[in-house]
Amino acid sequence: MSRGTSTTDVWDAFFSDFYLRAYASEERDAAAEAQALAAARLSGCPEGGELLDVPCGFGRHCVPLARAGYRVTGVDRSGALLDEARRRAAGERWPKFSQADYRELPFGDASFDAALNLFTSLGYLGDEEDAKVLAEIRRVLRPGGKLVLETMHRDHMVRTWSDNGWRLMGEGRVLLEQRTFDPAEGVAQTTQTLVEPDGTRESRTWSARVYAATELVALARAAGFAEVKCWGGFEYEPLSVGTRLMLVARS
Structure with a gap:
């Protein structure tokens, strides 16, 4: 059920030049880089491993991850955001980019060592469609690979x-x-x-769905993840009403 979340047309209009003008300030890039590297460590992705950033937006996370040596693939539905991500990547071999809806990822099973979903990038489409997103991410992860999802939570x-x-x-x-x-x-x-x-x-x-931690854990388990844990930060801080949510799900 959608629970009153917005349609894809509304999101396509939002994740456009409007989003770039609102959020693509380089003033916050240093913090985003630190968060991305911490998330990659939390995922257990091996050095030089295949890492999926989904959705990748305008490349704030996947570009520094590629510079750190990960073989990153960024996926996003928005052509405008991907154009900016490619500009930031400056023609380097990595990251690779793919324009796709994250409910239907254009990759074979078991393609990645780990996956990242950062900056509250779930909740746009309602419970059933968000479950499809998580199931797709699990499908493209190798056995034992982890998804790190960083988001606002209801509490x-x-x-x-x-x-x-x-x-x-x-x-x-x-x-x-x-x-x-x-x-x-x-x-x-x-x-x-x-x-x-x-x-x-x-x-x-x-309008977006804001999950309680228990709801998001249930979605991840329903999507087929074998183990799901929640933290309040990238360094295994306890989850509380005063922290954001780091969900780590193992395929």
């Missing part, structure tokens, strides 16, 4: 909730947010308005 979001907020996004842009949350359905609706330095505004509204 943390409730603790830190505010109806409105704003952030400076680099190059003089401001991102305004108006939010509502249905705790029974576990669905958050967000309207983001990007204010350019010249004062022009553009808005996108979307």
